[in-house]
Amino acid sequence: MSEQMQVTRELFNDVMVPNYAPSNIIPVRGAGSRVWDQNDNELIDFAGGIAVNCLGHCHPALIKALTDQANKIWHLSNVMTNEPALRLAKKLVDATFADQVYFANSGAESNEAALKLARRWALDNHGSDKDQIIAFNQGFHGRTFFTVTVGGQAAYSDGFGPKPGGISHVDYNDLEAFAALISDKTCAVMIEPLQGEGGLVSPTNDFIKGVRELCDKHNALLIFDEVQTGVGRLGSLYAYMELGVTPDIMTTAKALGGGFPIAAMLTTKEIAKSLKIGTHGSTYGGNPLGCAVAEAAFDTVNTPEVLNGVIAKEAIFRAGFDAINAKYNVFSEVRGKGLLLGAVLNEQYQGRARDFMVAAAAEGLMALVAGANIVRFAPSLVIPDADIAEGMARFEKAVAKIVNA
Ligand SMILES: *Cc1c(COP(=O)(O)O)cnc(C)c1O
Numbered sequence: 001m002s003e004q005m006q007v008t009r010e011l012f013n014d015v016m017v018p019n020y021a022p023s024n025i026i027p028v029r030g031a032g033s034r035v036w037d038q039n040d041n042e043l044i045d046f047a048g049g050i051a052v053n054c055l056g057h058c059h060p061a062l063i064k065a066l067t068d069q070a071n072k073i074w075h076l077s078n079v080m081t082n083e084p085a086l087r088l089a090k091k092l093v094d095a096t097f098a099d100q101v102y103f104a105n106s107g108a109e110s111n112e113a114a115l116k117l118a119r120r121w122a123l124d125n126h127g128s129d130k131d132q133i134i135a136f137n138q139g140f141h142g143r144t145f146f147t148v149t150v151g152g153q154a155a156y157s158d159g160f161g162p163k164p165g166g167i168s169h170v171d172y173n174d175l176e177a178f179a180a181l182i183s184d185k186t187c188a189v190m191i192e193p194l195q196g197e198g199g200l201v202s203p204t205n206d207f208i209k210g211v212r213e214l215c216d217k218h219n220a221l222l223i224f225d226e227v228q229t230g231v232g233r234l235g236s237l238y239a240y241m242e243l244g245v246t247p248d249i250m251t252t253a254k255a256l257g258g259g260f261p262i263a264a265m266l267t268t269k270e271i272a273k274s275l276k277i278g279t280h281g282s283t284y285g286g287n288p289l290g291c292a293v294a295e296a297a298f299d300t301v302n303t304p305e306v307l308n309g310v311i312a313k314e315a316i317f318r319a320g321f322d323a324i325n326a327k328y329n330v331f332s333e334v335r336g337k338g339l340l341l342g343a344v345l346n347e348q349y350q351g352r353a354r355d356f357m358v359a360a361a362a363e364g365l366m367a368l369v370a371g372a373n374i375v376r377f378a379p380s381l382v383i384p385d386a387d388i389a390e391g392m393a394r395f396e397k398a399v400a401k402i403v404n405a
Pocket residue numbers: 105106107108109111140141142143192196197225226227228229253254
């Protein structure tokens with residue numbers, strides 16, 4: 001290999017815009033649920049690249065799909081279609097409520113497409129008065145200006161000038177407030193079937209069913225943002241499948257490519273009609289490389305072994321957190337589902353989730369946070385049980401350090 005420039009974490013502060021505060025550790029390679037940094041220190045990965053690396057690092061099926069396709073064709077643009085995109089779309093359609101697919105490159109872009117489609121659909125079918133969008137406080141839908149405004153954290157959308165209009169928010173799981181807000185002017189309701197970034201909040205059965213019923217009553221489209229919950233994360237292929245509620249539009253990203261950036265918006269043929277030729281598009285969306293990798297990821301995850309394995313591994317994780325908590329009394333509860341779990345810090349440790357994440361990294365464990373009070377975990381769906389045990393032992397050491405500090 002030709003000589004490469006040596007880099008250190010310090011260089012980040014010089015050459016990268018300051019919107020992130022990354023760890024001091026720079027990982028250079030991974031295998032399964034283990035990662036090695038520049039100094040060859042090994043880490044166990046309970047973070048999964050924020051719920052993306054559903055098959056861990058360098059899974060053989062993904063490497064094969066990527067390299068096979070890399071030797072064939074990478075990019076065409078949507079002036080021509082391609083075989084991997086059509087195969088992946090067919091598999092997504094066959095496995096879900098949807099009839100048709102639009103491909104994008106990120107979760108935000110797939111949500112942007114969903115919101116634009118909903119507005120067009122309403123205009124086509126009900127006139128220009130039906131343009132209101134309802135979403136939920138603490139929700140997260142991405143960082144484009146439309147999606148971040150639909151997201152329920154004003155801190156993320158403030159300070160960029162005039163916002164897209166016609167968007168309002170109510171509390172998640174507050175059906176009464178939602179019922180008071182929705183009307184015949186509502187064109188779409190965007191919701192996560194389990195709030196991820198907002199703190200691993202599951203919907204109550206009455207709430208999610210009530211939201212569906214009220215959308216039907218007012219002819220509003222129900223958009224499920226399954227960017228974080230989809231592709232097996234919660235133990236079913238998509239979260240809607242276990243809720244007994246079917247959306248009109250669904251978005252999926254993160255785990256879809258197992259680490260390759262790809263996203264999709266799925267909907268019915270009837271609704272899709274409003275995305276007529278030229279109404280929306282993307283240069284890279286549905287590129288052969290991304291679709292080939294996603295097809296392999298999808299085939300691997302969408303099996304009873306992997307999906308049932310998620311439920312079994314959830315139990316191991318929960319038992320581990322309970323054991324740590326019995327010893328150190330740091331969590332008030334463990335929230336979430338499948339392999340999207342949040343250990344909520346109790347009164348004594350309020351605001352210190354980042355300290356736990358940093359302490360874990362120092363012990364050789366990659367974890368995440370969700371806000372200031374929740375340590376979040378989103379590991380590979382196929383993480384070996386031995387790696388869970390080793391990671392949990394490292395997490396216990398990190399917790400002990402904080403408690404005994
Ligand atoms: C991560 C996330 C997004 C944004 O995805 P990007 O790929 O970062 O654009 C949108 N919605 C939800 C629910 C997410 O978790």
